[in-house]
Amino acid sequence: MSLYCGIACRRKSFWCYRLLSTYISKTRYIFELKEDDDACKKAHRTGAFYLFHNLAPLLQKLEHQHQYLAPRHSFLELEKLLGKLGQDTQKIEDSVLIGCSGEHEAWFALDLGLNNPSSTNDSLQKLEMETELKGSFVELRKALLQLDVKDASLLSMAQALLRWHDTHQFCSRSGQPTKKNMAGSKRVCPSNNIIYYPQIQVNSRELEAASWFSHDEVATALRRKGPYSQQKDGSFPFWLPPRLAIAHRLIKEWLENHKCSSLPA
Known part of the structure; x- marks a missing residue:
């Protein structure tokens, strides 16, 4: 019995150590991406993107189930989509960092509708995107009941962060445009170097x-x-x-x- 308890305790300690080690590793990696624009830009190419359109996330309806799936797209898929829509692939830099996996795959959120220069054809472009992506842009509050808890939490945070950046494009003191860093962890006013950090309400x-x-x-x-x-x-x-x-x-x-x-x- 004592031998069994000892083995169980060692296994528990091992898994606790492994979970803690993974958490620390993820935290350090995310901090690096927030502070280093070059590292974050590099992470775009190996990362995954959750897509939005005017703050509505792209979702796919699972067949024969009353549930939504939040698909993720690679950098290459996103480049291909933007090319088909006639949009500049530099728009990918408007994305915000929202997390990463245990294997250091960075997760980003990108809104394809906000700050879109072709807003006159917004509804047509939205339909075209949905056809290409095989999904629909659904208002988040209407889809929460049919989302996995982890997806709901991640998309809620992503939406709030995208909304914050959309409403803080100008400095409150100078009135000049602010600039987002690559990860979206802050905005800086070039004229006076005031730094604004996201305050998600x-x-x-x-x-x-x-x-x-x-x-x-x-x-x-x-x-x-x-x-x-x-x-x-x-x-x-x-x-x-x-x-x-x-x-x-x-x-x-x-x-x-x-x-x-x-x-x-």
């Missing part, structure tokens, strides 16, 4: 999914391990944002600080 509509439920129902959903909780008749899924999402923390804080019967709209 939660859209109040993210709380809307819980607005039809009572205080007790929200408390029950928070206690569950999975992302879904159903009413007693099983008719309606109660979706909660992922545990690391800001909206999840806000709902939890509301639950702890309020004793009213329903969430505010």
Whole structure:
């Protein structure tokens, strides 16, 4: 018995060490990409891209399932798409870093609709993109219930980061255009060297999914391990944002600080 416990403890220690080592390695790599524009640009060529159009992510509907998949595209696929659409491939540099895998495959998010010079043909280009990419640009809040929890969390962060860059293109002091670094971890005003860092704010509509439920129902959903909780008749899924999402923390804080019967709209 003691031998078995010793082996189990060593295995547990090994896996804990491995997880910690992977986490540290990923953190260092992401920090390097945020600080080194050349390294980040190099990571574009081996990385994967999540695509958006006017802040709506590209999603693919899984056959015979009520679920969406968030596809990823390579640098070469993206270059080919932009070439077909007559867009400059330099647009890839508008992407923002959103994470990486344990094997150091960098993940980026790119919005193909924001700052598009051919905005007059925006709807036509959107349809053309969807045909080429075999998917649809779906408003994120409408698709969250049908996304994997990890995809939902990653796309929510990506959307918030893309929105922040779209609304902070000018310096609040000088009025001059700000410049994004390659990773999208900051924007700098060239005229006065003021640095702006992303401050991701939660859209109040993210709380809307819980607005039809009572205080007790929200408390029950928070206690569950999975992302879904159903009413007693099983008719309606109660979706909660992922545990690391800001909206999840806000709902939890509301639950702890309020004793009213329903969430505010």
